[in-house]
Amino acid sequence: SQQGEEDPQALSIQEGENATMNCSYKTSINNLQWYRQNSGRGLVHLILIRSNEREKHSGRLRVTLDTSKKSSSLLITASRAADTASYFCATEAAGNKLTFGGGTRVLVKP
């Protein structure tokens, strides 16, 4: 079963626009992470937000976490064609494992 569920499943935007995707989860977590997967490649870690944090920035990425609603959002500002990829949230609860959501496919059109 998936802990995280991303919304929307797919997103198409123009270069320069912002892209926002959401992740909802079911159980208490220690942290939530976002990963990017380019077509035919492995996942690459983007950003981690701890359960006691509400917002975090890294370059053009902004992540928010609302533990009361069990949800997170990833915002990519000023998108580029190179941002075209699938984005996955992953939650870490107790133990050494991550549970991944189904992903959001983002297409940035030039």
Next chain:
Amino acid sequence: NAGVTQTPKFRVLKTGQSMTLLCAQDMNHEYMYWYRQDPGMGLRLIHYSVGEGTTAKGEVPDGYNVSRLKKQNFLLGLESAAPSQTSVYFCASSIRGAWGNIQYFGAGTRLSVL
């Protein structure tokens, strides 16, 4: 600096055949993981290891076996392949820090079982 390397990259098997997927990491990570990824789905954990000589079952372990004889290698075996095991397999490794469990992934192995 190779990171996580998976071999082979592609493989086609017939039902009932066996094979072993190899994952090697050069980052001296303690933890290693095998996932499968199916269309439209996220990654599902098959087996994982928290150190040399240890393995544990993940979410979907049936039909797979693993071994971690050396710290840098994690092998995934299919004893009798089935069409339901057609998937893309990813290996990952991590070192647990105070910040959490950040995983580093290989490029994947695309397996088709006919």
